[in-house]
Amino acid sequence: MSAHVEWQQGMQFKATSGSGHSVLMDGDKANGASPMEMVLMAAGSCSSVDVVSILEKTKQQVARCEVAIEGKRADSVPAVFTDIHLHFIVHGTDVSPSHVERAVKLSADKYCSVAIMLSASVNMTHSFEIVAG
Structure with a gap:
């Protein structure tokens, strides 16, 4: 099992699972879940x-x-x-x-x-x- 997380901007990060599914996470909670x-x-x-x-x-x-x-x-x-x-x-x-x-x-x-x-x-x-x- 694997995953990859890439910084987008601000405190937003795109997380992609090994199976290819992505989710946007946001430390500020403005554009995604923390x-x-x-x-x-x-x-x-x-x-x-x-x-x-x-x-x-x-x-x-x-x-x-x-x-x-x-x-x-x-x-x-x-x-x-x-x-x-x-x-x-x-x-x-x-x-x-x-x-x-x-x-x-x-x-x-x-x-x-x-x-x-x-x-x-x-x-x-x-x-x-x-x-x-």
Whole structure:
């Protein structure tokens, strides 16, 4: 796995993955997400991939899945994350709470490389809700 980051202007950087996908990051947050916001988005995306995949394998009728992520950072430099909470909102018909709970737990404990890596130094917590329809 590889990536390349190139300065564009100001505090803007173009990051390109080894697979050829690019994203603009901006330390000033004017024209792109900051690198720390990207960390939160990576954790949420990685976990969501797991949750959706597990729910689909258990034949749950999931119409939509989203995750709201809140990160708290240290007050001093380096302002690392101290706490990250992922709240999954699963939309669907007859979705079993026990299946969602299991999917979230498996993602957190076994499958999501990003969240598991972060949990070595960050207090990672998870919750979920199910929205019918």
